[in-house]
Every structure is written in C-alpha cells, then in structure tokens.
Amino acid sequence: MAVTIKDVAKLANVAPSTVSRVIANSPRISEKTKVKVREAMEKLGYHPNFHARSLANKSTNTIGIVMPSSANKSFQNPFFPEVIRGISSKAYQENYGLYLSTGQTEEEIFQEVVHMVQGGRVDGIILLYSRVNDKIMPYLQQQKFPFVLIGRPYNEEIHSITYVNNDNYKAAKTVTEYLLLLGHRNIAFIGGELDFVVAVDHKKGYEQALKNAKIPIREEYIISHHELEQGGEDAIIQLMSSSVPPTALIGLDDIMTFGLLKMFSEMGIRVPDDISIVSFNNVLISELSSPPMTTVDINIFGLGFEAMKLLVEKIKEPTKEVKSVIIPHKLVKRQTCKALNRSEKKDE
Amino acid sequence: MAVTIKDVAKLANVAPSTVSRVIANSPRISEKTKVKVREAMEKLGYHPNFHARSLANKSTNTIGIVMPSSANKSFQNPFFPEVIRGISSKAYQENYGLYLSTGQTEEEIFQEVVHMVQGGRVDGIILLYSRVNDKIMPYLQQQKFPFVLIGRPYNEEIHSITYVNNDNYKAAKTVTEYLLLLGHRNIAFIGGELDFVVAVDHKKGYEQALKNAKIPIREEYIISHHELEQGGEDAIIQLMSSSVPPTALIGLDDIMTFGLLKMFSEMGIRVPDDISIVSFNNVLISELSSPPMTTVDINIFGLGFEAMKLLVEKIKEPTKEVKSVIIPHKLVKRQTCKALNRSEKKDE
DNA sequence: GTGAAAGCGCTAACAG
DNA sequence: CTGTTAGCGCTTTCAC
Numbered sequence: 001m002a003v004t005i006k007d008v009a010k011l012a013n014v015a016p017s018t019v020s021r022v023i024a025n026s027p028r029i030s031e032k033t034k035v036k037v038r039e040a041m042e043k044l045g046y047h048p049n050f051h052a053r054s055l056a057n058k059s060t061n062t063i064g065i066v067m068p069s070s071a072n073k074s075f076q077n078p079f080f081p082e083v084i085r086g087i088s089s090k091a092y093q094e095n096y097g098l099y100l101s102t103g104q105t106e107e108e109i110f111q112e113v114v115h116m117v118q119g120g121r122v123d124g125i126i127l128l129y130s131r132v133n134d135k136i137m138p139y140l141q142q143q144k145f146p147f148v149l150i151g152r153p154y155n156e157e158i159h160s161i162t163y164v165n166n167d168n169y170k171a172a173k174t175v176t177e178y179l180l181l182l183g184h185r186n187i188a189f190i191g192g193e194l195d196f197v198v199a200v201d202h203k204k205g206y207e208q209a210l211k212n213a214k215i216p217i218r219e220e221y222i223i224s225h226h227e228l229e230q231g232g233e234d235a236i237i238q239l240m241s242s243s244v245p246p247t248a249l250i251g252l253d254d255i256m257t258f259g260l261l262k263m264f265s266e267m268g269i270r271v272p273d274d275i276s277i278v279s280f281n282n283v284l285i286s287e288l289s290s291p292p293m294t295t296v297d298i299n300i301f302g303l304g305f306e307a308m309k310l311l312v313e314k315i316k317e318p319t320k321e322v323k324s325v326i327i328p329h330k331l332v333k334r335q336t337c338k339a340l341n342r343s344e345k346k347d348e
Numbered sequence: 349m350a351v352t353i354k355d356v357a358k359l360a361n362v363a364p365s366t367v368s369r370v371i372a373n374s375p376r377i378s379e380k381t382k383v384k385v386r387e388a389m390e391k392l393g394y395h396p397n398f399h400a401r402s403l404a405n406k407s408t409n410t411i412g413i414v415m416p417s418s419a420n421k422s423f424q425n426p427f428f429p430e431v432i433r434g435i436s437s438k439a440y441q442e443n444y445g446l447y448l449s450t451g452q453t454e455e456e457i458f459q460e461v462v463h464m465v466q467g468g469r470v471d472g473i474i475l476l477y478s479r480v481n482d483k484i485m486p487y488l489q490q491q492k493f494p495f496v497l498i499g500r501p502y503n504e505e506i507h508s509i510t511y512v513n514n515d516n517y518k519a520a521k522t523v524t525e526y527l528l529l530l531g532h533r534n535i536a537f538i539g540g541e542l543d544f545v546v547a548v549d550h551k552k553g554y555e556q557a558l559k560n561a562k563i564p565i566r567e568e569y570i571i572s573h574h575e576l577e578q579g580g581e582d583a584i585i586q587l588m589s590s591s592v593p594p595t596a597l598i599g600l601d602d603i604m605t606f607g608l609l610k611m612f613s614e615m616g617i618r619v620p621d622d623i624s625i626v627s628f629n630n631v632l633i634s635e636l637s638s639p640p641m642t643t644v645d646i647n648i649f650g651l652g653f654e655a656m657k658l659l660v661e662k663i664k665e666p667t668k669e670v671k672s673v674i675i676p677h678k679l680v681k682r683q684t685c686k687a688l689n690r691s692e693k694k695d696e
Numbered sequence: 697g698t699g700a701a702a703g704c705g706c707t708a709a710c711a712g
Numbered sequence: 713c714t715g716t717t718a719g720c721g722c723t724t725t726c727a728c
Contacts, residue, residue, distance in 0.1 A: 047466030051402040052705030092450040100446040118395030258636040288606040400721035
C-alpha cells in the first residue's frame with residue numbers, strides 16, 4: 001500500500017490536516033512544522049493521491065481534449081499534433097494534465113464527453129473542431145461546463161461560446177485577391193466538407209472576393225474534398241478539362257495540396273507555370289514540397305496555446321465572460337504562385 | 349451538486365450498496381431490483397463519479413502515454429499521432445482512457461511519470477520512445493509498475509521489460525542489401541541521434557550488410573541527423589563532394605527524406621538517376637513526395653495497438669510474464685531507387 | 697438478495 | 713498555529 005498522509009502525520013508527529021496544509025503551503029503553518037513535515041514526506045517518499053484529492057476538491061486539474069476522431073485518418077493531419085502541442089505547452093505551465101478522447105464515431109465521442117463531464121473527470125474541455133449541427137456544444141452549454149472551441153461556433157447567435165479561431169473568411173478572401181492581383185481570372189477552389197465551419201468560411205471568402213472583382217462564380221470550379229478522395233484524380237482531370245481551365249487553384253489545406261502537386265506533376269501540368277496554387281495551414285513539411293508551397297500560416301500552435309489559456313480563465317472564474325480570440329494569419333509566399341501576365345519569365 | 353448513488357438509492361427505495369451492485373451488474377441482485385434501479389438512474393441522469401470509483405477501486409482505467417516531449421518539434425513527426433491512433437483504437441475497445449504527458453525536458457517528463465505512478469493517476473504506462481540511459485524505465489521497473497515500451501530496451505539484459513518493436517536491425521540490413529542488389533557500392537547513411545535505440549539498430553544493420561558484402565565502411569558516408577539540422581545543406585554538399593560520391597543513401601525517416609529530396613532537387617541532383625534513396629516509416633504523405641519514396645513500412649498503427657493490448661494484459665494479470673512482440677516491417681518500393689548498372693533505362 | 701457500516705486518501709470547516 | 717471531525721462518492725466486507 002502506498003504511503004498516505006497519515007503515515008507522514010505519524011512520523012512528523014502532527015495531525016493529517018496539518019500535513020494537508022503543508023501540501024497546500026498554507027501560510028497559517030509555522031516554518032518549523034513545515035520543514036518537519038516535508039522531511040517526513042521526503043523520507044517516506046510521499047506523493048498525494050490524485051483521486052482522493054480530486055474527490056475532496058471537486059477539481060481535477062485535468063482538461064479533456066476532444067478530437068474529431070482520434071482513431072481515424074484525420075489525426076494524420078499535422079494540424080492536430082500541432083494544436084495539441086500548443087495546448088500541452090500552456091497546460092504544463094498551468095499544471096494541468098491532458099486527457100484525450102478516443103471514440104471513433106460521433107456518437108461514441110459524444111458519450112465520452114458526457115462521461116468526462118458527469119463523471120467529474122475533467123475540469124474543462126477543448127473542442128478541436130467545430131462541426132455544423134454538432135451535439136456536443138449545446139450539451140456543454142446547457143451543462144454550463146467550461147469549454148473552449150477551436151474554430152468558430154456555427155450558430156452566430158450563440159454568443160456565450162468562447163472560441164479561438166482564425167479569420168478564415170478573410171484569409172480565403174485575401175488569398176483569392178492575391179491570385180486576382182497576379183492576374184488570374186479563372187480560379188478554382190477545393191473546399192472541405194461543408195460540415196466543418198472552417199470550410200464554409202473559406203468558401204464564403206473565395207466567393208466574396210470574386211464577387212467584388214465582378215467575376216462570375218463557376219460551379220465547375222468548386223470541388224469538394226470529398227469528391228477528390230472518392231474519385232481520385234477524376235475530379236482534377238475534369239476540372240482541368242473545363243472549357244476554360246483554371247489558371248489558379250485554392251487548396252483546402254497543405255496535405256491535400258501535396259496530393260494535388262503530385263497529380264499535376266504526373267499529368268505534366270507544371271506548377272506554377274501552368275497553374276498557381278495556394279493553400280492553408282503552413283504545417284512543417286509545407287516548405288518541403290516541390291515546389292515549396294505558398295500557403296497561409298494560421299499559427300496552429302497559437303490556436304492551441306490560446307485556447308488553453310482561455311479555458312484556464314474560464315475554470316478559475318466561471319462567472320466572468322471570457323472573450324474569444326482571433327489568431328492572426330499570414331500569407332507565406334513560396335513558389336507555387338506566379339503572375340499570369342508574365343508567364344514567360346522564369347523567376348517570379 | 350451532481351446526482352450521486354444515494355439519490356438513486358433513495359428514489360429506487362434501496363440501499364446505496366445495492367445501486368453499486370447494479371452498476372457492477374452483480375449476479376446476486378434480482379432482475380427486478382436491477383430494472384428498478386436502472387430506471388431511477390435513467391430518470392435522474394446518474395453518472396458514476398470517476399474519482400470516487402478510482403479511489404475505492406484503486407484502479408483508474410486510464411493509461412499514461414509518455415512522449416519524448418510533446419511540446420517540441422518531434423511531435424510534428426507523424427509517427428507520434430499515428431502510434432497514438434493505434435493505442436487509442438485498442439484503448440477504446442478496452443474501455444481505457446488516455447492521459448498525455450506534457451513535459452518538455454527529460455527531467456520534467458520524469459517528474460510527471462513519478463506523479464502519475466505515485467499519485468495513482470494511471471494504471472499503466474506506454475513509453476513512446478526508448479532512449480539510452482533513460483531514467484524512466486528503471487524507475488518503472490523498480491516500482492513494479494505495469495508499462496510497455498514502444499521500441500527496444502537499450503540494455504539487453506533487462507529481460508523483464510515488455511516491449512513492442514520492429515526488427516530495426518534487420519530492416520536496415522535488408523534495405524542496405526536491397527541497394528547492394530541494385531548494384532550500389534557507395535551507400536551513405538543518415539542516422540538519428542545514437543541516443544535513441546532505433547538509430548543504433550539501424551546503423552548496425554547498415555554496417556553488417558556492408559561487412560557481409562565485404563565493402564569497407566567509410567566514415568564520411570555516415571552522417572547524423574543532428575549534423576543535418578545544424579548545418580542545413582552543408583553536410584549534404586560535403587557528402588556529395590566526397591572523392592567517391594555515394595550513389596545511394598539511406599535516410600533516417602520519411603520526414604527527413606522529404607527535406608533531402610528538396611535539397612537534391614535544388615542542387616540539380618536527380619533522384620533516382622543520380623542517387624537512390626530509401627528511408628523508414630512509410631507515413632501517410634510518403635507517397636506524395638516527388639518522386640514517391642521507397643521506404644520501409646513499419647506499421648506504426650500496429651505498434652501502438654499491440655502495445656496497448658500487451659499493457660492491458662499486464663494490468664489484468666500482474667504476475668504473468670507478458671512476452672514482447674515484434675511487428676513485421678515491409679519494404680514499399682516506389683520511385684526513389686534505381687539499379688545502378690542500367691542507369692540509362694528510364695523505367696525501373 | 698439486500699442493508700448497514702467501514703474505509704479508500706484527502707480537504708475543509710470548526711474548535712481551541 | 714494546530715488538532716478533531718465530517719464528508720467527497722463509491723465499493724465491499726459482514727450481517728441478516
């Protein structure tokens with residue numbers, strides 16, 4: 001049996017409560033007893049029992065991380081490790097532990113969240129994604145359980161939600177405008193499933209930029225990630241065979257763009273000479289593609305770090321309204337974009 | 349205040365202990381009361397308190413995952429997400445939760461492990477790396493705490509350690525032999541820090557294959573990952589400028605190989621025409637490099653899955669000796685290797 | 697089959 | 713400043 005507070009108390013000749021106070025470093029204990037107790041703890045190799053503490057305290061110093069589905073392919077996307085790195089970094093500073101969801105289906109994950117919350121397993125939750133019509137957020141709200149969303153709540157009205165997000169609408173708009181500025185008029189867009197709020201925002205930004213430029217939106221230029229995964233190269237072949245093939249393309253994220261670059265290279269379509277590409281995220285390997293990709297750095301680490309910071313605030317002061325945060329993004333220009341009107345020039 | 353077992357007991361007109369038995373689905377409770385109690389639980393929305401259970405049970409149904417340093421760059425390596433996916437998948441099946449280490453330095457991580465163990469926070473631990481002279485493993489052994497290592501213990505004598513590993517020695521040997529078979533005689537090797545056991549094994553396999561083929565080992569052909577990170581391209585420039593430049597190269601892992609491919613492409617060195625490359629891991633994006641890389645698939649998911657499986661066995665039967673497992677690897681031939689003696693032929 | 701009661705290890709009034 | 717006591721919510725003997 002592990003050594004408990006009582007053993008320490010006995011050895012130090014004090015009451016268990018005194019030991020407890022020493023652990024909490026209560027100012028109402030004399031230096032002398034503190035030293036005595038600490039020596040006893042040292043000698044016995046005492047470590048407080050986590051569950052006993054949590055039970056008495058009603059606080060666990062643990063936060064739950066809810067992933068879209070840790071056990072599916074999406075976890076392969078470097079976004080998740082990186083955002084967890086950010087969370088982890090702040091969590092360590094604040095003395096919080098990290099508990100991971102493991103469910104695979106939406107329903108499994110929902111049940112896990114219920115268990116975390118009702119079972120008092122965690123003090124707060126960070127949601128790593130925001131999905132349209134998700135059950136988890138309303139549940140958390142109704143339970144008045146502290147949580148922070150990475151992304152943006154779908155329903156604008158829900159004002160009480162604290163979230164950390166990029167301005168994805170603006171990022172997509174800027175990126176489109178950038179291509180426009182380079183002289184491109186036929187810009188395709190490969191978006192994510194419109195289930196995810198980020199995909200909705202990207203698409204809106206893209207469309208708005210075109211609208212402002214008075215360029216009609218062509219349905220055949222808009223492809224969903226889903227189609228791509230399903231049909232392999234088919235969607236791209238079709239896209240590039242339109243009556244007016246696009247000269248530029250906006251990719252959902254860097255990973256998908258890697259795939260795109262490969263397809264184009266196999267088809268003999270040169271990037272950026274034949275088509276310019278820009279994508280989102282700027283994960284570590286983005287600069288290693290050939291050619292290195294132009295992409296929007298969304299500061300993934302920062303998203304995680306800030307989310308954890310806000311969550312701690314919420315936990316510490318449950319009454320206080322914690323305001324959401326927008327993490328700035330930044331276009332990182334590398335070599336997948338080229339001005340259209342000087343396509344002869346070798347170097348951009 | 350959350351609804352407790354007492355509330356349920358009151359509503360169902362039974363004793364708390366009976367409710368507890370219903371939760372555990374004890375056979376000594378009549379069907380009738382079970383139904384009655386379950387109805388009460390349903391009506392009140394009862395969920396057992398996790399910490400109270402853990403405290404009374406002395407078991408948490410949680411396992412700790414120890415990463416080299418979740419908050420540093422290494423987590424960007426897709427190996428970690430993927431191995432966690434494997435662990436996660438099995439953990440969900442077995443009803444275990446996942447707790448993540450967050451420390452950054454070796455010492456911080458060690459302290460976290462001590463807390464997890466002594467604080468009774470987890471029932472077992474999976475170590476995601478094996479490092480030479482690591483303090484954690486000896487500690488865990490001495491505490492007789494259930495753990496499984498992903499990788500191989502450095503010290504062969506330590507027989508009592510359960511681990512899940514690839515045969516990295518053989519993988520490296522095979523890979524070298526493969527290049528030899530293709531006619532290469534000048535094969536360079538970029539290894540990881542010899543701190544990590546896997547790097548040691550790779551190097552041994554490489555050297556043994558050369559020895560068997562009676563090819564002398566050249567010091568200038570062996571580069572450490574570390575040098576690469578430090579000097580950027582310098583190490584590669586130097587390598588390719590040797591009196592006899594290598595015609596083939598073995599890369600530490602896919603991510604590093606991405607970088608390598610980029611450097612070569614920038615230097616106008618063609619892969620595989622001028623140099624063949626083979627690496628390890630086969631992460632998801634490996635097939636997206638240009639050219640797609642030849643690499644050893646080590647079944648990362650399987651490593652995690654199996655580790656979790658073994659750990660559960662250990663936890664359930666602490667006395668039983670649980671034998672270690674070697675996960676088979678497989679060379680995945682793509683397009684970064686070419687036979688030397690027919691360098692004219694376009695297709696391999 | 698079910699209830700009463702002790703206890704898991706710690707904290708937090710309440711005394712003094 | 714420190715000790716006594718009750719209790720966090722659950723499990724588990726031991727009775728009946």
